Amino acid sequence: MLKREAFLAAACKENAEDFLRFIQLHNDKTEPFDVEEVVQEMPRDQRDILWARMSLLLQEVLSKLPPQRWDEKKSEGPGNMDVESSLDSVAIVEGVTLVAAQSVQVLQDGETYSALLGIVSVLHDVLVLLPISEAPLLSALHSLCELWWKKGLEEKEKFGRTALYVSLQKCFTLKKLVCRIWNLHEVVLTLDYNSDDNKEITDLLLQCFYHILSQGKRFLVFLFSWNINFIWVIHGTIKNQLEKTVVHIMEIYFRAWKKASGDFLDKIQSICIQDFMQNAILLHRASPVYSKVRQIVSYFHLRKGCHEVDKMLYTLYKPILWKALNAPNSEVRANATLIFTEAFPIHDPDDVKNLDTAVQKQWFLFGSVIMFIGYTFL
Incomplete structure (x- = not known):
């Protein structure tokens, strides 16, 4: 036989x-x-x-x-x-x-x-x-x-959901499963974010941001594209642990922003990046998270010279930075001054006609704030 x-x-x-x-x-x-x-x-x-x-x-x-x-x-x-x-x-x-x-x-x-x-x-x-x-x-x-x-x-959605759930449960102790989670990342797109049935998985996805590994950055960047309302929850989760570490966080935000478009891009810019900018201006320098926030905004400043980055910095700083430079509170002015000098020049790359004029004005302002920095930090 x-x-x-x-x-x-x-x-x-x-x-x-x-x-x-x-x-x-x-x-x-x-x-x-x-x-x-x-x-x-x-x-x-x-x-x-x-x-x-x-x-x-x-x-x-x-x-x-x-x-x-x-x-x-x-x-x-x-x-x-x-x-x-x-x-x-x-x-x-x-x-x-x-x-x-x-x-x-x-x-x-x-x-x-x-x-x-x-x-x-x-x-x-x-x-x-x-x-x-x-x-x-x-x-x-x-x-x-x-x-x-x-x-x-x-019925792949049912089995994929379970595979993802088990992988997420294990990945915090078995770090080798991080790559397997990425192989299942598209399962997330089949889940209803607003369903109570998926609350456990949503909680596990947020826990991933407490256990950031270099191999898992791609997955965390991807999560910014699942549901527009999840972006706010992700941002809150990261801010809650900001005092502990910013390792990989800066890159995750930057890559999520680069990959985003439409409403997702607007949400990442307004909810996440501009929020960090605002905090970099308003936080007391004695705050335990002030240096962390400064590292995050500096990560974006260092990537100036790219049209998209320049446009984003101009758009997001325009409604908050110039007011802060003239704020009654001296510490707010000092924080804004540091940001301005680091991000200088802040301009709209699409407005080529008025680019020289805008930069000239900022050069004049730049000289003033340099004197202010020297006076403040001596």
């Missing part, structure tokens, strides 16, 4: 022990049995039979011992037959997960897979209920949901 035919015969609830032996052979790398190879060699009709049998086997196992009882049975101690049943249940679910993953890998265009979808849906529900003690199975089911999303198969 061919290996695939023997494996197909074992894939049913009546021959569960034989099925487990095949899975053990697959996991034992010294043995010449590979589930991936066997599934790949199966013609479509055999894969349909395999999935139908797997579905029945899975339903039988889970009906007798659901995942939420696995830890309960194992804790009853040795010598209990239910403990052995629990271990077999986990092994069978692991085996079905392996077969499902390999089946997804070999799916061909135009191939129907409703039975496979049913299996993966059940396994998805197992993942949601699974106790944390089943870490290897959790990882396998997580990978299966992730694979389903990547393949773009039916």
Whole structure:
């Protein structure tokens, strides 16, 4: 009998022990049995039979011992037959997960897979209920949901959402998952920001800004483009931790601004960048976050000479900086003066006709504020 035919015969609830032996052979790398190879060699009709049998086997196992009882049975101690049943249940679910993953890998265009979808849906529900003690199975089911999303198969949004949720939960302790989160970043675009069902994921996304890693900057920049109302929430989250660090934050804001357009660009400029500008002017220099805010606005000043940056600085500073230079409060004037000297000249690059005149006026003002700086900080 061919290996695939023997494996197909074992894939049913009546021959569960034989099925487990095949899975053990697959996991034992010294043995010449590979589930991936066997599934790949199966013609479509055999894969349909395999999935139908797997579905029945899975339903039988889970009906007798659901995942939420696995830890309960194992804790009853040795010598209990239910403990052995629990271990077999986990092994069978692991085996079905392996077969499902390999089946997804070999799916061909135009191939129907409703039975496979049913299996993966059940396994998805197992993942949601699974106790944390089943870490290897959790990882396998997580990978299966992730694979389903990547393949773009039916109901991919459901499986992608779960894969993203699990990845976000793990990424704060397992930093290697940061790249996997980026691979799932488009899942975010399928989520309804205003739905209470997604509140947990929204909270996890915000937690990412408390654990900024250099490898995760691309994902955090992307989050500015999810929902326009989320920008304000992101900004508030960052400001709340500003006293601790600004590492990577400056670059994240700058890259988010560069990538944005339309209403998203307007919101990032008014809610985020101009807010930092305003705080750089109004904050007391004794404030623990003053130096952090100055670093952020300076990051933008250092990129002057680019048309887009010059235009943005002119647009955002115009309604606040010139008033601050003449403010009654001396500390506000001093803060504004420092900003002006660092960002000088602040001009509209589109107004070429009046550019020279504007710069001339600022040169005159520049001389005055230099004297003021010298007097203030001596």
